[in-house]
Amino acid sequence: xxxRDEKELSGxxxxxxxxxLKCMTWAGTGVLWTLSGGVPRSLGLLGEAAAAxxxxxxxxxxxxxxxxxxxxxxxxxxxxxxxQEAIAKIxxxxxxxxxxxxxxxxxxxxxxxEFDDADQTMKAxxxxxxxxxxxxxxxxxxxxxxxxDRYGKGTKGKGWYSFDVGGVHFVALINVFxxxxxxxxxxxxxxxDDQLEWMEADVKGLSASTPIVVFAHLPLWTIYxxxxxxxxxxxxxxxxxKRFGSVTVLNGHIHQIQQKVEGNVSxxxxxxxxxxxxAPGSAxxxxxxxxxxxxxxxxxxxxxxxxVRGKSPLAVIxxxxxx
Amino acid sequence: MxxxxxxxxxxxVGLAAALFAIMPKGPLMGETAAAAAANPAAVQIDNxxxxxxxxxxxxxxxxTWTNADDSPHSVREKDGKFKSAALDTDDTFxxxxxxxxxxxxxxxxxxxxxxxxxxKPAGSAS
Numbered sequence: 001x002x003x004r005d006e007k008e009l010s011g012x013x014x015x016x017x018x019x020x021l022k023c024m025t026w027a028g029t030g031v032l033w034t035l036s037g038g039v040p041r042s043l044g045l046l047g048e049a050a051a052a053x054x055x056x057x058x059x060x061x062x063x064x065x066x067x068x069x070x071x072x073x074x075x076x077x078x079x080x081x082x083x084q085e086a087i088a089k090i091x092x093x094x095x096x097x098x099x100x101x102x103x104x105x106x107x108x109x110x111x112x113x114e115f116d117d118a119d120q121t122m123k124a125x126x127x128x129x130x131x132x133x134x135x136x137x138x139x140x141x142x143x144x145x146x147x148x149d150r151y152g153k154g155t156k157g158k159g160w161y162s163f164d165v166g167g168v169h170f171v172a173l174i175n176v177f178x179x180x181x182x183x184x185x186x187x188x189x190x191x192x193d194d195q196l197e198w199m200e201a202d203v204k205g206l207s208a209s210t211p212i213v214v215f216a217h218l219p220l221w222t223i224y225x226x227x228x229x230x231x232x233x234x235x236x237x238x239x240x241x242k243r244f245g246s247v248t249v250l251n252g253h254i255h256q257i258q259q260k261v262e263g264n265v266s267x268x269x270x271x272x273x274x275x276x277x278x279a280p281g282s283a284x285x286x287x288x289x290x291x292x293x294x295x296x297x298x299x300x301x302x303x304x305x306x307x308v309r310g311k312s313p314l315a316v317i318x319x320x321x322x323x
Numbered sequence: 324m325x326x327x328x329x330x331x332x333x334x335x336v337g338l339a340a341a342l343f344a345i346m347p348k349g350p351l352m353g354e355t356a357a358a359a360a361a362n363p364a365a366v367q368i369d370n371x372x373x374x375x376x377x378x379x380x381x382x383x384x385x386x387t388w389t390n391a392d393d394s395p396h397s398v399r400e401k402d403g404k405f406k407s408a409a410l411d412t413d414d415t416f417x418x419x420x421x422x423x424x425x426x427x428x429x430x431x432x433x434x435x436x437x438x439x440x441x442x443k444p445a446g447s448a449s
Contacts, residue, residue: 139395139431140404142409143431187435285392
């Protein structure tokens, strides 16, 4: 059954409202709803996605994440291949997104060759691509030098930046450089004081009606502390965003969709284009999860986000690679 | 399984004690290196854990970490005294410990993973 629904979902960019409503059904069954905080508005979001879908003047952008180029273990012997598939799928969309964000873990082991392969693959994309690193991208012996040499130009500090498109303010945060070892703290990610100060100043001059989209590799809410799935100083970052009417937080890292809405903030984590990871606490460790080969494409995917002026919140559509 | 590894580590310490007993005191790198080569110590990385999580070695011992996991891991001393690049499956990283002391380390990719190497002269009080 899942297989049939995925086929319909795969062309989400160009399908009619009726098909999209079917997608809602699929998404409702496919998303994990077990988190504290719940997701009371999730179906509503997808409903608005359906309503907003035909509007041409909205801003649509796309999120890809956790491509882990270089990974070749049983969970996915060819992560570069599935990344290339995802890129081809994006290029086949009839309406191209305004831009694409890659929320980190571009590579598996921060190797030059992996970065080269990933760059080569992303070059095929027509819209501009904005990237941030995951911890796998800064795992070289020089603490991220390879990543920053390649992608750090024009960014602040250790790679963070912001930009505006279509009236939406985008903030790219980096939370893979300041890890506190587990014997000092919970072993969660950190944004660090420098970046937080920069962020506070960055959003200060914006009007409260400006929609804000924040993206960072590790989740900005603690999904599962035992596996380090959270960011210790994220509450400080979110405190700077309290006055805004619409805040959307997009993360990667955990290779599965989790979401929650808290006040004015909607949080989402994305699927990987490489391999799935177990649900929080459902396995002894958060390593790559092996699924039957024929199911792999149903647990990988990309995300489209649609913003229509005057309508809150942003609509989010998940598209699995399976077709 | 951890039981066996701890026993192995203690045996290594015992052997090092025997070697040190017949050595003159002083910074004799040749002998120290020989002792280390004779007593390599190993830490296995598996299922997001360092095993054993705490390892006692004599000064001069070379400790080798082997990543037996599907996920890459690294070995980084908390103050940066030593660090590896990301270790893929079956990759190894070695570090020779000369100075006595406690060396806490963690995985820079999964920082909640931690371990400790305790370097102390054989036969010293614990």
